[in-house]
Amino acid sequence: MTQGAKGIIFIGDGMGGRPCPELDGQTTVEAANTPAMDRIAREGSCGLMDPISPGIPAGSDTSHMAILGYDPYKHYRGRGPFEAKGVGIEVRPGDVAFRCNFATVEGRDVIDRRAGRIKEGTDQLAAAIQEQVPQIEDVEIIFEPSVEHRAALVLRGPGLSHEITEVDPHDPDVPYLDSKPEEGAKDMAAAEKTARILNEFVKRCHEVLEDHPVNRERREKGEFPANIALPRGAGTAVDLQSLEARYGLHAAMIVEVDLVRGLGQYLNMDVIKVEGATGGQDTDELAIAKAVVAALEDHDFVLANIKAPDLGGHDGNAQMKIEAIEKVDRALGHLLESLDWDNTTIMITADHCTPCSIMDHSGDAVPIAFFGNGTRPDDVERFGERACATGIIGHPRGMEIMDILLNMMGRAEKFGA
């Protein structure tokens, strides 16, 4: 074991893609100007990674779990608990947690699932909900805002279940749904109770928000009011071994999305918030890079994620995605200049593809490259889906990445003699 060896996993969220017709058949990673990534690929060890397994479209939560070495097929119990933990709500055994969107409805029709991507005022809206809807039946309601239009909800009380259907219809211009027990729910009485309470929460939430001053002001400005919170992704608490116990790494996480931050908290990583890291296209990538450099001074391992590339993918906007990828590249450029690469290994990748042609996550493999301490350069000349396909790392799964990285860091334990 190399004492003091450092490791980084740096993720451009949703950065992988498919060929874009408007880019002459290049992917956005291939088309972007990425001198840092290209140097990492050229001087490092490349491959393609299936975050979960070939063809399976990963969520950000399941992918980050897998990349950190925790099998999502064994441990994943829905997004809600991560989201809730990420905004600082403790999720206890028996709790059912949800992520929510502030949204705009007229009657039951969803006009905008993100309330015009509301950025300000959600603190006040959430406080109003929390104050006026503290409890339904014998169940405590805990509601906290997250970034932009996002929020988290926890139901705490006896006899609850996560096996219920969604309220959020996931599509615009359709009514929001009544939650119901899932078919074949294990505890049907608990599922019925949970669905009933959730539906009542949504109804009262709408009543609280409809004429809230924040929304009156938004209407006056011609903005969509955030007049409802739509829960989805019901999940129960997960119990994960800490990253430090698992790998002996004192670890930090620097990410922009509460969902992934919640995972970091479950893994007992030091979750570091960075001023200027907005989670949006305007994020301060240099601030993030500097925070990674600083965190490595007193941590063995840092996982970092810049969210912006995923946004362009979801919007189907190749140019926006390219600009976001170039932001990620500038952050990596700062790391290349700032760290001691004889003692540090970085792995760069995406947590999944978000092709502009799909406007959602796909199950295609993502390019990966390892650089620095312990790597073996191959013949790959640049970073990209096609180029990395012939690299020396081959085609690992997310679950294998930590072992590969620990080996390069000199921290892998010999199995056998």
Added chain:
Amino acid sequence: MTQGAKGIIFIGDGMGGRPCPELDGQTTVEAANTPAMDRIAREGSCGLMDPISPGIPAGSDTSHMAILGYDPYKHYRGRGPFEAKGVGIEVRPGDVAFRCNFATVEGRDVIDRRAGRIKEGTDQLAAAIQEQVPQIEDVEIIFEPSVEHRAALVLRGPGLSHEITEVDPHDPDVPYLDSKPEEGAKDMAAAEKTARILNEFVKRCHEVLEDHPVNRERREKGEFPANIALPRGAGTAVDLQSLEARYGLHAAMIVEVDLVRGLGQYLNMDVIKVEGATGGQDTDELAIAKAVVAALEDHDFVLANIKAPDLGGHDGNAQMKIEAIEKVDRALGHLLESLDWDNTTIMITADHCTPCSIMDHSGDAVPIAFFGNGTRPDDVERFGERACATGIIGHPRGMEIMDILLNMMGRAEKFGA
């Protein structure tokens, strides 16, 4: 999910191979003139597939199971049930099913394991067996001919077991064998009974066939008489979830071999027979291609297989195998011209290698290429074992193919959020 997206898996049976000295070290796939496969590889996404796992020589049955996503290590219970189902015999729980070859024996010595590849008259031979050997002890005998020298046998009665040794010695110029209970059979009494009945069946079968008019005529023409049926591949019924229930795909199968057809029937696929599809070197590949195009009009997914390349491999005849591969290529050429590739994804491969140097299946990986909707072109320029090794799909196993295909079709479900 892309509504209406179509998928095809097109298999050249046994098409993979090893370098042939007589082809200057090329494989038959590399040496064949295959403009359609080469276009699919050049414009598509390539890789090498281990049908089961690296180094394991696959049967056609286990390989097709795996490629369709059903783990043969969990679900395979011998070839007999597929063969029997493929020729239209219902295999019930408790039945033991066998595939049989009509063969030529002198005394107990096997002169030709395929009775000179008999093509005609097996209907009459089978009818004679069925009529004169309807039952042995308390066990019903069900015997049906398949294509060429092949047939299926089902034993139906109380207390039977598939844990018995083979009658077919698998080699020429040696005596055929007495079936015995396998060492460590779970139900030794049942295995002893089944072996006894099977040996009696073989003996009486020989008596029925020896002087049958079909065989007298064959001897007069200097052809090998089909004077015995040699059972092998004892198996019990398997219970598989339908392909439609598993993947939500309304699915058809267009293949030439009863064994694979039987699997299709177990999976509740629409098994379509094509006029002119002989399963031999003379098969009508365009009729098969047209049937695939027609089937896609009212199915989401078609698995097709052309048997001929496997025959040349088993015969150790590289030229014959090349001609068969070029037949497969002509079928693919017709598909390339006929289908809407913005909405259709095809995967081409072999179910296993049948190298001419081995004259049997080997455990080498087979080349694969995906083309059409949802694919990511890589730098591979042609279809073949060596060329596909550097493709973007990497080195998946058969079991992963359906997930990869569903992702390209836009029909994969996201795991996580």
